Amino acid sequence: MKKVLAGMMCLVLLFVSAACSSNEEVKDVNLTEVMDEIRGAIEFPEMAEVKVSDLAMYGYDLTADDIAEMQFILAGSGFTADEVVLIKLNDESKAESVVEMAKTRRDGIAETAQNYTPDEMDKLDTAVIGSKGPYVYYAATNDNTKAKEILENAF
Amino acid sequence: MKRTVQRRVVRPKRPSYVPFLTLLASILVLIGVLTVSFLFFLFSDLSRPSVDRFSLEVDSIFQKVKEFPAVGDTAAVAVAFSQTSGQEQYETEKVKVDTLVPKSPAASDSYFDDAIFIGDSISVGLRVYGVLPTQNVLAEQNVNILNLINGDAVYTTTDGQKSAVLPAIDQRIKNPGKIYILIGANGIPGLSNEAHIKYYAQFIDQLQEKYPDAMIYAESVTPITADSKYIRDSFTTEKINDFNDKLYQMAQEKGIYYLNVQEVLMDDTGHLISDYDAGDGMHLKSNGHKAMYEYYLTHTVDADGYANKIVE
Numbered sequence: 421m422k423k424v425l426a427g428m429m430c431l432v433l434l435f436v437s438a439a440c441s442s443n444e445e446v447k448d449v450n451l452t453e454v455m456d457e458i459r460g461a462i463e464f465p466e467m468a469e470v471k472v473s474d475l476a477m478y479g480y481d482l483t484a485d486d487i488a489e490m491q492f493i494l495a496g497s498g499f500t501a502d503e504v505v506l507i508k509l510n511d512e513s514k515a516e517s518v519v520e521m522a523k524t525r526r527d528g529i530a531e532t533a534q535n536y537t538p539d540e541m542d543k544l545d546t547a548v549i550g551s552k553g554p555y556v557y558y559a560a561t562n563d564n565t566k567a568k569e570i571l572e573n574a575f
Numbered sequence: 576m577k578r579t580v581q582r583r584v585v586r587p588k589r590p591s592y593v594p595f596l597t598l599l600a601s602i603l604v605l606i607g608v609l610t611v612s613f614l615f616f617l618f619s620d621l622s623r624p625s626v627d628r629f630s631l632e633v634d635s636i637f638q639k640v641k642e643f644p645a646v647g648d649t650a651a652v653a654v655a656f657s658q659t660s661g662q663e664q665y666e667t668e669k670v671k672v673d674t675l676v677p678k679s680p681a682a683s684d685s686y687f688d689d690a691i692f693i694g695d696s697i698s699v700g701l702r703v704y705g706v707l708p709t710q711n712v713l714a715e716q717n718v719n720i721l722n723l724i725n726g727d728a729v730y731t732t733t734d735g736q737k738s739a740v741l742p743a744i745d746q747r748i749k750n751p752g753k754i755y756i757l758i759g760a761n762g763i764p765g766l767s768n769e770a771h772i773k774y775y776a777q778f779i780d781q782l783q784e785k786y787p788d789a790m791i792y793a794e795s796v797t798p799i800t801a802d803s804k805y806i807r808d809s810f811t812t813e814k815i816n817d818f819n820d821k822l823y824q825m826a827q828e829k830g831i832y833y834l835n836v837q838e839v840l841m842d843d844t845g846h847l848i849s850d851y852d853a854g855d856g857m858h859l860k861s862n863g864h865k866a867m868y869e870y871y872l873t874h875t876v877d878a879d880g881y882a883n884k885i886v887e
Contacts, residue, residue, distance in 0.1 A: 465853065466860050468703040476735035477709070496861060497853030498699030498716055536717045 447575070449555060451506045454574045455491040458504055461570060462563045468496035479525035480518065486510060488554065501529055501540040504567070505558040515551040522549050522558040529560075550575075667883040672876045674827045676792065676834050677884035682875040687711055689752035691744050695719070696858060697797055698757050704861040706868045709733065713743050719761040720774045724781065741785060752878075754782055754789050755834070755871070759796035760857065763818055764810040772821045779829045790876060793826045795819040795837040798847040803856025812845060832876060839870040 459467075470492040472484050478492075489508040495501070505522065509515055530544040547560040548568045552575035559567040667680065690711055692698055698714035701707045713730045722729045726739035732746045744751060756778075762771050775793075782791055796815050799805065819837060826833040840863060842848045847856065851863030859867075876882045 468700075468705070468861070470703075474709050474733075477731045477733060479735065481735055494703065496700045496703040496864075497855075497858040498696035498703070498714075499853065499855055499858045532717050 447553070449508070449574055451489050451491045451508060454506055454570065455493070455504065457570050457574070458559065458561070458567055459493075461566050462561045464493075464502055464561065465495050465497060465500050467493040467502065469493055479528065480505075480507075480521050482507075482518065482521075486514065499537055499540075501533060501537070501543045501560050502562070503529075503558065503560045505556070507556045509554045509556065512554040515554060515556050518556040519549060519551050522556065526558070526560065666886040668886055669881050670884045671880055672832065672882045674823065674831075674833050676832050676874045676876055677882055678873055678887070679875055679883045679885060681869075681872045684872075686872070686875055687753070689748060689750075690755060691748045691751045691753070692755045692757070693723070693740060693744070694755075694757040695761050697760060700859055700861060700864040701867070704864050706861070706864045710747050713740065713747060717761055718758065720758055720766075720771060720778060721762065723758065724774055724777045741781065751786060751789050753792065754786065755792045755794060757794040757797070757836070759815075759818055759822070763796070763814055764805075764807065768814065768818045768821050771818060772825050775822065776825050776829060779825075779831060783829070783831075790878075791829075791831040792834045793822055793831055794834045795822065797857075797859070798837055798841045798845065800847045800849065800852055800856035801844070803847075805855065805857055816845075834871075834874055836867055836870050836874075839866050 470478060472482075472487050472490055475482050475487075475490075475492075478494075486509060487507060488510045491504070491506040494503040507518060509518065526544055526547050526549065530541065533540045533544060543560040543562065543564065546564040547558065548564055548571055549558050550571070551557070555575050557571050557575065559571060561567050665680075670677065687707065692701060692707060692712045692714070694701075694712070694714040695718040696714070696716040698712060699716065702709050702712035702714055710733070715729055715731065718729045721727075723740045726741070728737040728739055730738050730740060730743040732738050732743055734746075738746065744754075758775070758778075759771070762774075766774070779791065779793070782789065796819055798815065799810075799812060801812075819835075823833045823835075840847055840851055840859070848863075851859050851866065853860045853863075
């Protein structure tokens with residue numbers, strides 16, 4: 421009997437902890453504030469904003485219907501790898517595939533940078549790529565350690 | 576004796592009209608003077624030079640035009656006149672443009688509706704900074720002339736596919752009316768200028784074959800700073816300038832336009848203006864791209880091959 425009760429208590433604890441962790445997943449994040457925090461903490465060259473309608477050109481096979489919210493900046497001069505992407509998806513199940521898109525884009529940039537702008541390789545090698553719930557993030561900056569800290573706190 | 580009494584008849588005194596007439600005359604004289612003055616003022620303000628004087632002015636303008644033939648162009652002076660745009664006043668002359676595109680009054684943005692801009696990383700900012708619509712700019716890092724003539728899939732279409740330049744043009748602007756090319760910075764270090772221009776000419780052949788009616792503008796390679804991080808024996812300001820000279824000659828031979836966009840980015844020493852430098856001595860900040868766009872707007876050729884050249 422005691423074993424049955426102990427087992428049931430374990431199950432209850434399991435469900436409670438699962439419920440708690442699921443509450444963390446639905447954390448509502450203001451992407452504009454996160455981007456502002458990153459831009460305030462890290463030095464960037466002159467950056468430009470990417471529109472949702474142009475996402476495909478940057479390796480993200482997504483349409484406006486897929487995106488709940490987005491912040492996407494990149495160096496406009498065409499020679500540095502600085503880039504920060506914050507995406508909130510409408511469908512959380514697509515998050516992993518979007519992470520793969522971000523990795524593929526990073527690899528493509530690195531392939532060019534190896535010969536063209538090798539100084540940028542450090543930003544790409546240590547780029548921060550991840551997801552949490554419906555959120556996907558990518559950051560290649562002058563201070564990826566700081567970017568990682570901000571992003572992991574935010575999500 | 577009858578006494579007669581004489582009565583003195585006092586007649587009423589006739590009123591005098593003299594003051595009234597004097598006043599009236601004065602008023603009439605005043606009105607006359609004012610009328611004459613007004614008419615004199617009116618006709619002197621609207622007066623035009625006599626026929627002889629006007630002819631003399633036109634002759635002197637034409638004489639001035641003759642002193643400024645477009646470089647490399649057959650100066651065909653059709654008309655000269657003055658225009659006022661804001662505070663700027665300038666004279667223009669209509670010239671037939673053979674190769675070098677002269678400065679002209681700013682065209683409207685719609686001039687580029689049917690234009691495609693082909694380039695490398697230097698042109699990326701035109702798209703990314705929103706200077707030109709995404710649809711009109713084909714630009715990627717590291718693209719060189721060999722990628723273009725070999726049909727390498729170096730450009731990204733708006734739906735995310737990699738594509739060679741010609742199909743990429745079709746995907747953006749079907750049958751472009753104008754094709755702008757800014758290519759060279761990635762090829763100059765590894766190619767002799769002679770070989771580079773030969774390949775460039777092959778690309779022009781491909782474009783002319785596929786788009787026979789398009790106006791093709793070959794742009795001079797943009798300048799670098801004196802301390803650019805890319806400078807080495809095979810990539811110097813002198814080699815860039817020599818490439819541009821040869822590009823101009825090739826443009827003359829191919830019958831395409833040469834757009835010397837380099838001049839708007841260059842300081843007095845022949846190097847990239849430091850305020851436009853994005854940090855590596857070659858690529859541009861957004862203000863450099865905007866300066867380029869202003870240059871494009873003020874160096875246009877009409878569909879008939881003529882331009883309203885500003886006489887400076």
